[in-house]
Amino acid sequence: MSSDRRLVALASALCFTACTQCPPDPHVIRAMRVAGATFDPPVAPPGGAVTVRLHTLDVEDRAVVVDWYRCPANLRLTAFASLDGALDLASVVAPCLAQGAFAHGLSVQVPVNAEGGTLDTAPYRSARRFTDLVAFACADGTIEAPPEGGTVPRCTGTRGVLTTVSIPGPLADGSALAAEPATLSNFTLDGAPWGERDVPTVDRCEGARASCVAREIAFHTPEGSTAIELANENGAGVLGVPTDATVFVNYHTTAMAPAFEDFCAIDRDASLNTGGRPVTLAWVPSAETGEVTFWFTGRRYGGGLTVTRRTLRVQ
Amino acid sequence: MTARVSLPFDAPVRRPLVALALILTPLRASAQESAGEATVRGRPARRELTTVPLSREEVQRIPGSFGDALRSIQNLPGVARAPFLSGSLMVRGSAPADTLVLVDGTFLPAAYHFGGLGSTVATEMLDRLDFYPGNFSARFGRATGGVVEAGLRAPLREGARTTLHLGVLDAGAFTETALSRTLSVAVSGRFGWVGYLLSPVLAAATGTASFFGYWDYQAVLDWHPSGRDRVRVALFGSGDSAGAASGERSTTGIGMGFHIAQLSWTRTFTARTQLSVAVATGWNGLTFSSRDGSAPADTVGLDSAPTHARIELTHGFGLRHRLYLGFDGVFGARTYRTDFSAPSRDGSIERSTTSTDVTLALPGLYAELDLAPVRGLHLRPGARLDVSGETGTAILSPRMSATVDAWRDGVVKFGVGYYAQPSLSERVAVAPELLVLANEVARDGQRPRPERSVHVGLGVEQRLTPWITLSVEGFYKSIRDALVGFPSLDLLIAGEENLGLNALRYDGLGRAYGVEVLLRHRQGERFFGWIAYTLMRAERRDGPTSPWRPFEFDQTHILTAVGSVRLGRGWELGARFRYVTGRPTGYDRTLFLSLTGTTIPLGSEPWLDRVPDFHQLDLRVEKTWVHPWGRVSFFFEVLNAYNRLNAERVRWDADHSTSYPSGVYLPIVPNLGVRGEL
Numbered sequence: 004m005s006s007d008r009r010l011v012a013l014a015s016a017l018c019f020t021a022c023t024q025c026p027p028d029p030h031v032i033r034a035m036r037v038a039g040a041t042f043d044p045p046v047a048p049p050g051g052a053v054t055v056r057l058h059t060l061d062v063e064d065r066a067v068v069v070d071w072y073r074c075p076a077n078l079r080l081t082a083f084a085s086l087d088g089a090l091d092l093a094s095v096v097a098p099c100l101a102q103g104a105f106a107h108g109l110s111v112q113v114p115v116n117a118e119g120g121t122l123d124t125a126p127y128r129s130a131r132r133f134t135d136l137v138a139f140a141c142a143d144g145t146i147e148a149p150p151e152g153g154t155v156p157r158c159t160g161t162r163g164v165l166t167t168v169s170i171p172g173p174l175a176d177g178s179a180l181a182a183e184p185a186t187l188s189n190f191t192l193d194g195a196p197w198g199e200r201d202v203p204t205v206d207r208c209e210g211a212r213a214s215c216v217a218r219e220i221a222f223h224t225p226e227g228s229t230a231i232e233l234a235n236e237n238g239a240g241v242l243g244v245p246t247d248a249t250v251f252v253n254y255h256t257t258a259m260a261p262a263f264e265d266f267c268a269i270d271r272d273a274s275l276n277t278g279g280r281p282v283t284l285a286w287v288p289s290a291e292t293g294e295v296t297f298w299f300t301g302r303r304y305g306g307g308l309t310v311t312r313r314t315l316r317v318q
Numbered sequence: 319m320t321a322r323v324s325l326p327f328d329a330p331v332r333r334p335l336v337a338l339a340l341i342l343t344p345l346r347a348s349a350q351e352s353a354g355e356a357t358v359r360g361r362p363a364r365r366e367l368t369t370v371p372l373s374r375e376e377v378q379r380i381p382g383s384f385g386d387a388l389r390s391i392q393n394l395p396g397v398a399r400a401p402f403l404s405g406s407l408m409v410r411g412s413a414p415a416d417t418l419v420l421v422d423g424t425f426l427p428a429a430y431h432f433g434g435l436g437s438t439v440a441t442e443m444l445d446r447l448d449f450y451p452g453n454f455s456a457r458f459g460r461a462t463g464g465v466v467e468a469g470l471r472a473p474l475r476e477g478a479r480t481t482l483h484l485g486v487l488d489a490g491a492f493t494e495t496a497l498s499r500t501l502s503v504a505v506s507g508r509f510g511w512v513g514y515l516l517s518p519v520l521a522a523a524t525g526t527a528s529f530f531g532y533w534d535y536q537a538v539l540d541w542h543p544s545g546r547d548r549v550r551v552a553l554f555g556s557g558d559s560a561g562a563a564s565g566e567r568s569t570t571g572i573g574m575g576f577h578i579a580q581l582s583w584t585r586t587f588t589a590r591t592q593l594s595v596a597v598a599t600g601w602n603g604l605t606f607s608s609r610d611g612s613a614p615a616d617t618v619g620l621d622s623a624p625t626h627a628r629i630e631l632t633h634g635f636g637l638r639h640r641l642y643l644g645f646d647g648v649f650g651a652r653t654y655r656t657d658f659s660a661p662s663r664d665g666s667i668e669r670s671t672t673s674t675d676v677t678l679a680l681p682g683l684y685a686e687l688d689l690a691p692v693r694g695l696h697l698r699p700g701a702r703l704d705v706s707g708e709t710g711t712a713i714l715s716p717r718m719s720a721t722v723d724a725w726r727d728g729v730v731k732f733g734v735g736y737y738a739q740p741s742l743s744e745r746v747a748v749a750p751e752l753l754v755l756a757n758e759v760a761r762d763g764q765r766p767r768p769e770r771s772v773h774v775g776l777g778v779e780q781r782l783t784p785w786i787t788l789s790v791e792g793f794y795k796s797i798r799d800a801l802v803g804f805p806s807l808d809l810l811i812a813g814e815e816n817l818g819l820n821a822l823r824y825d826g827l828g829r830a831y832g833v834e835v836l837l838r839h840r841q842g843e844r845f846f847g848w849i850a851y852t853l854m855r856a857e858r859r860d861g862p863t864s865p866w867r868p869f870e871f872d873q874t875h876i877l878t879a880v881g882s883v884r885l886g887r888g889w890e891l892g893a894r895f896r897y898v899t900g901r902p903t904g905y906d907r908t909l910f911l912s913l914t915g916t917t918i919p920l921g922s923e924p925w926l927d928r929v930p931d932f933h934q935l936d937l938r939v940e941k942t943w944v945h946p947w948g949r950v951s952f953f954f955e956v957l958n959a960y961n962r963l964n965a966e967r968v969r970w971d972a973d974h975s976t977s978y979p980s981g982v983y984l985p986i987v988p989n990l991g992v993r994g995e996l
Contacts, residue, residue, distance in 0.1 A: 014975065029908070029917035034973035275913030291584065300915045 012312030020063070021138045032255050034225040035061040035142035038300055039308040041248035045183055047134060047172040055170060056110040057138055058310050062257045064294050065142040070104035071111050072096075076121040096167060097154045099137040113170060120172030131247070132172035132303055138165045158188035185250040185301030189223040189281070197313065204316045208288045217285040219255065224250045224301060248306035252282050255298045288317050297314045330825035348935055349845035364696065365642075365688070367733040367775055368717040368791060369455040370394050374471075376841050377441050379882045381894040382936030382957050384487060384989065386400060387420065388429050391466060391586070394781070394880045395453040395834035395850040396793070398871045401812035401966045402982045405430035405437070408871045409451050409797055411856025412463030416739060416769070419466045420458075422552065423628045426468075427576040427602035431510060431532040431968040433807060435487065438556035438576075440506045442481055442492040443536040446569060452732030452793055453775045456684040456700030456717050457630065457644055462771035462797060464856075470538050470552055473502035485991030487512045488532075500542045507535045513560070519967040546587070552580040555600075569609045576602035590634035599625040599684075604669070604810045613671070616658030624650035624678055638690035642700075644945050647681035652743070676743050679707025694723035706740055709767055713738045727781040731791075737771045739893050740823075742801055767824055771797045777834075783895025789836040795829065802826030802860045809870060813967035813980050814904060814924075828869065830856040839881075847881030867925050868902040875899045892938035900929035906970040916970040929968060930977075934984075935959045948996040957987040 036059065043054040059067050071204070073096050113136065120132030138148060144160020148286055155165055190197045197220075208215035228250035289295065294316050301309040346980060372390055383389045389405050391397060398408035406414035407429075421439060428438055446469040450458070452467045471494075478495035490508030491754035497503055513530035521527050534556040541549040578600035585593045605619035630644040654674040659667050686700035702715045717735030724730045739745075744795040777791025803822040832854030839847050854876070856869035875898065882892035904922025936953035956963075966981030 029972040031971065032973065033971055036973055038915070134783035162975070251914040255915075302915060 027112050030253075030255050032060050032062060032298075033141070034258055035059050035063075035065055035067060035164065036255070037138070037140055037164045038164045038255075038298065038310050040138070040166075040168045041184065041301065042170055042306060045171070046114040047113070047119045047132075047170050050117045051119075051171065052114045053134075053170050054110060054112050054268065055136070055168060056139060057168070058308065059109075059140060059142070060255055060298050060310075061142060066143075067109060067142050068113075068146055069107065069109055069138050069140045070146050070156065071106040071113075072099040072139070073102055074099035074106055074137060074139040076255070096137045096165065098173050099135070100143055100149075100154055100156070101137075104228075105171050115170065117174060118172070120170065127195075130175040132174060132175065134170040136168045136170070138166045138168050140166065143270065169306070183225075183303065184307040185228075185252075185303040186207075186225060186309050187222050187299055187311055189221070189303040190313065191219075191221045191313075192315070193219050194221075199311075201314050202294070202314050204318050205288050206291055207317045209292050215287050217287050220284040220286055220297075221281055222252070222299060223281045224252060224279060228279045230301070247303070249304040251278075251304070252301045253300050253302075254284055254286075255300070256286075257296045288315075292317050356395075361408050361944060364449050364660050364721065365450075365455045365457070365686075366450055367455075367721070367731050368777070368789075370449045370451075372447045372449070373446075373841055374441060374444055376846055376882075377444075379449065379846075379890065379892055379938070379940070380880055381882070381892040381938035381955050382934075383894075384485075385441055386437050387441040387468065388466065389434075391447070391449050391881050393848075393850060393894065393896075394451075395791075395852045395876070395878075396464070396832075396854075397852075398854075398856075398873045398901070399896065400434070400871075400875065402984060403434040404808050404811060405434040406806075406808050407464065407466065409464035409855065410793055410832070411828065411869055411872065412771075412795070412797075413800075414464030415745065416461060417466065418458060418461035418463070419468070421554065421578075422470055422550075422580065422582065422627050423467075423646075424578060424580055424598040425624070425974060427578075428558075428574060429466075429623070429805065431534070431556065432530065432560065433811075435510065435512075435532065436508075438534045439468060439470075439536060439554060440490060440492065440508050440534065442483075442490075443470055443504065443506045443538070445469045452773045452795065453717070453719060453735055455698065455719070456686045456702040456715070457642065457646065459646060459682045459684070459702050459704050459715065459737075460648075460680060460739050460771055462739045470536065470550075470554075471504060473504035473538055473540050475499070475502050475542075475904070477539075480996040481993060483991055483993040486515075486989050488606060492764075502540050504540075505535075505539065507533070513657045524561050526564045528560070528562040530557040530558070531799065532556070544917075546585060548584045550580075550582045552578075552582075554578050554580075565698070568611070569615075570607070571885070572604075572606050574602075574604040574956050576600060578602075583600070592632045592954070594628075594630050594632075596628045597625065598627075598638060599623075613659060613667075615659075616655050618658070620650045620652065620654055622650065622678070624648050624652075640688040641686070642686040642688070644684045645682070646684065648678055649680070650678045652676040677707055678744060680740060680744060681705050696721045704738060704768075706744060706768055708744050709741060709797055711768060713768060713770070724778075729779045730892050731775070731777050731779065731866070733775045735773050737773060738768045739771075740768055744874055767799050769797065769799050769990065771795055771828075783841055784835070786839050787839075789834075791834045792832070793834070794831040797826075797828030797830075799824055800826035800858070801856055806870065811966070812903075813982065814870075825861055827859040827862075829857075829859065829866075830854060830869070841975045844884045845881065847879070848878075850878045850880075852876040856969065870925065871901050873898050873901050880950055888942040888944065890938075890940040892940075894936040896932065896934050898932040900931055903927050903929050903967055907975065908972045908974075912974065929966060932962075932964045934962055934964060948994060950995075951993045952990075953993075954990045956986070957989065958984050961986040 024026045027253065037107045038058040038060050041056050043056075047053045051111065057069055074096065113134065115134045118132055120134045122130075122132055136183065139156050139158075141158035142160050144158050146163070147157045147159060149156055192203050192205075193211070205218055294314055297313045299311045299313065344632075372387070374387070377383070377387045377390045378385045380390050380393060380827060383393070391407060392400060392405070396410045400406040400408065400414075407417045408414055409417045419429045421905035422599040426438065448467045450465040452464060452469070460467045473494040473496070475496050478493070480491070480493040482491050483489065488508050488510040490506065492504070492506040495502065498528055499702055510532035517527070517529050534554070536554040537552065539551040543549065555576055555660045557573070557575035559571065559573040561569060563569040578598055580598035581594065582594065582596035587593065601621065601623050603619060603621040605617060607615045608616040626642065626648050629648045630642060635641065652675070655672065657669065657671045657751040660670050682698065682702060682704040683700040686698065687698075689697045698719045700717045702717070703712060704715065705712045715736040717733070719731065719733035719735075721729050721731045771794065774794040775791055777789065779787060779789045781787045801822065801824055832852060835851045837849045839845060841876070852875070854872070854874065856872040857866045858869050859866050877896070877897040880894045882890060884890045904924050905926035906922045908917050910917050934957070935961050936955065936957045938953060940953040942951040943951055963979055963983055967980040967985050968977040969980040972975050
């Protein structure tokens with residue numbers, strides 16, 4: 004450990020009072036967040052057009068306006084991501100923003116080139132063509148031009164989010180493996196079925212969250228989703244290299260964040276490479292009564308998003 | 319101008335057992351005198367444009383300052399609030415290391431124990447404490463911020479006195495006595511024991527055994543061989559140590575300290591001519607060590623052995639003019655040493671030992687005039703020449719100040735001056751940041767160079783009543799060749815994560831401007847207090863092509879109200895309220911991955927956000943019993959009386975819609991102690 008880190012460690016150890024606070028639960032939605040985009044058809048037809056719809060998560064269901072921007076070929080986007088405000092990563096998408104918005108709205112129709120997209124040479128990409136876009140979504144306001152010298156537009160409302168969107172096209176070899184949406188099904192709460200129109204009731208958590216009983220929320224993912232596991236030369240595991248069939252699932256909610264006195268008893272991250280297995284989420288109810296909204300998202304690597312909304316009542 | 323000597327209330331006058339507070343005021347003498355006071359009329363020269371003198375008694379009674387002299391300066395205008403309990407002085411937009419702290423003209427290597435627990439010089443040993451926030455005269459050099467000058471007390475020339483104090487933080491003793499008609503001595507010692515009290519609590523809470531402790535000592539021997547000579551020998555030193563052990567095999571520790579011996583001689587040749595010579599030498603050092611298992615400890619350390627020499631000749635000529643000629647130099651050596659284990663290319667572990675020496679050669683010459691061409695007008699031109707041995711630079715710093723007795727009890731003042739301070743490796747004070755920076759600076763490739771600054775000040779002082787003065791001063795400061803990207807330990811304590819080691823540059827720019835207001839009721843028999851307000855903007859530019867950004871400790875509004883009143887029968891109540899707008903902090907960035915639906919924290923963009931406003935109320939109550947043999951005082955104070963959660967840092971949720979307190983913050987903190995005087 005370098006001397007400066009040691010100094011940091013000692014400075015921390017000398018703190019008189021509790022100097023660590025739990026980071027806010029990233030699963031908790033407090034302002035509009037962009038979940039991603041869906042495409043119709045799921046795979047862009049060469050020379051055709053695709054309807055792209057941006058999906059937002061917001062319990063307040065605030066009105067969202069969206070501007071869309073085209074990106075040059077081979078932009079080498081480092082991640083399919085949405086980020087807030089100006090950041091170094093925004094410089095990556097600056098060439099997209101510089102061309103000005105070509106479409107507006109949550110749902111837009113986007114023509115694709117004769118090949119159905121462009122191959123990206125980044126190693127994390129599958130061997131698939133993509134049409135890269137950038138979307139700027141603004142909740143409860145309007146979109147204005149960037150400040151002088153800036154790159155990212157401004158949102159006059161409660162939150163502006165910049166998102167990269169990549170429309171999947173055909174595979175490089177021309178085969179037609181479709182990037183189907185990742186459908187999630189068989190939702191249960193503590194083993195009992197839980198449909199979209201059901202509002203199950205759970206007891207609130209009293210006292211420290213770490214001592215409360217977690218509830219099990221389970222759902223199933225499409226069979227056959229796989230990932231290739233690699234090991235380094237020492238035999239240790241590394242992140243799996245996903246294939247087009249890989250499905251990631253996650254959840255977001257509007258329950259309150261863990262109380263600080265619980266020493267960071269954060270709900271277990273449910274973001275998984277499912278491998279076709281059922282997903283079980285251990286969730287601790289809030290200490291306050293009311294309705295809690297969940298969004299369950301399934302994402303297929305290479306394209307394909309499903310967002311499912313469920314509601315629980317905490318009594 | 320009057321030098322007023324006051325005896326505290328309830329004090330027996332038979333012999334001078336009790337503490338004396340010596341206050342110098344820059345305005346005309348008051349016609350009022352009360353019992354127990356002797357007024358000496360004269361007109362000492364005002365050398366500094368802006369002076370805020372504090373008496374020892376005021377310092378000991380300010381709530382929330384732990385009776386600490388240097389910490390009390392944080393209540394004055396122009397000084398930004400330091401995070402947590404840090405004692406750092408950020409003066410008019412300058413970094414903490416840019417303000418000079420002197421004891422009788424000698425650098426104080428470490429002003430505070432552990433950066434903020436208490437001054438390394440006991441308040442009881444001080445006779446005066448003067449704070450110059452800017453535009454200081456040519457006798458002070460090697461600083462671009464402000465100057466704090468503490469003066470060790472002259473021991474009693476008759477009788478003896480002893481003081482003992484016992485508090486939550488530390489315990490100490492002070493004694494002074496006359497050894498003969500011409501020889502007297504004062505000795506003080508203090509031991510910080512709060513670490514030993516907290517160790518079991520911290521161990522239970524964190525599972526890590528830890529300790530920290532500190533001590534300091536001061537001794538003054540005063541000799542008056544003749545009516546024209548005064549010789550003084552002073553010794554003062556301090557030591558801090560802290561450590562933590564996790565498990566049986568892993569330990570980390572830090573130690574810092576200094577020892578200084580100072581010899582001074584003042585000779586008054588005539589009523590117009592005086593010579594003072596002072597030489598101080600000693601050692602100061604800082605060591606950090608870490609051990610894992612049975613392997614040898616890894617250590618990093620800094621040692622300095624400076625000698626500070628100061629000579630000043632003062633001569634009055636004409637009716638009201640005065641000339642000052644002086645030499646002010648620091649010489650010695652500094653060693654940066656490391657000894658640690660590092661993996662080599664073939665995977666084996668090797669010991670690496672390095673030692674880097676820097677020779678300190680910082681001579682300075684200065685000349686200053688105090689001209690009074692007409693009554694009520696003083697012009698003070700001066701210049702200083704500082705030489706840097708390491709960088710081979712010589713910097714001429716001209717300075718000019720003027721004061722005008724513009725109307726009854728009112729003074730208008732103006733100052734402008736050029737200031738410079740040595741490069742980081744030549745700083746005499748042992749700054750913990752140097753442990754982190756020394757190697758980084760060497761790799762940076764930029765040639766170290768002195769930081770330079772221009773100060774401009776314009777203000778008015780008005781005495782509203784014999785007891786109340788109002789001072790309003792505007793200031794502007796520009797800085798160039800600043801070291802930016804500086805991982806201040808204060809920022810680490812505040813919870814900032816950006817150490818900025820990769821951003822170190824010597825060509826940073828800075829500017830600060832604002833207005834300071836001080837409404838002060840000077841110490842009287844029953845009450846003293848003040849309201850200090852600063853409106854300020856401080857900025858930095860990390861390079862010639864970088865945009866201006868707020869300084870790490872830029873605080874737009876700083877309001878401090880302090881007061882203490884004696885109720886009678888030995889009871890005293892005091893309060894301090896502070897309201898400070900938030901300093902810049904990092905803006906948390908998160909990345910939401912559409913592929914997996916997860917959120918990744920991306921660290922923070924520095925200085926794009928602000929900490930919520932700080933406000934805090936500190937209360938103090940003291941009861942004193944006076945006996946024929948002496949007096950005993952018991953005090954109880956509460957810091958943060960209404961338990962305000964003043965977070966030094968905030969974290970945001972992934973949507974940047976809700977913030978949460980982070981970093982250390984002060985809860986409601988009681989402090990109590992007892993003091994006895996014999």
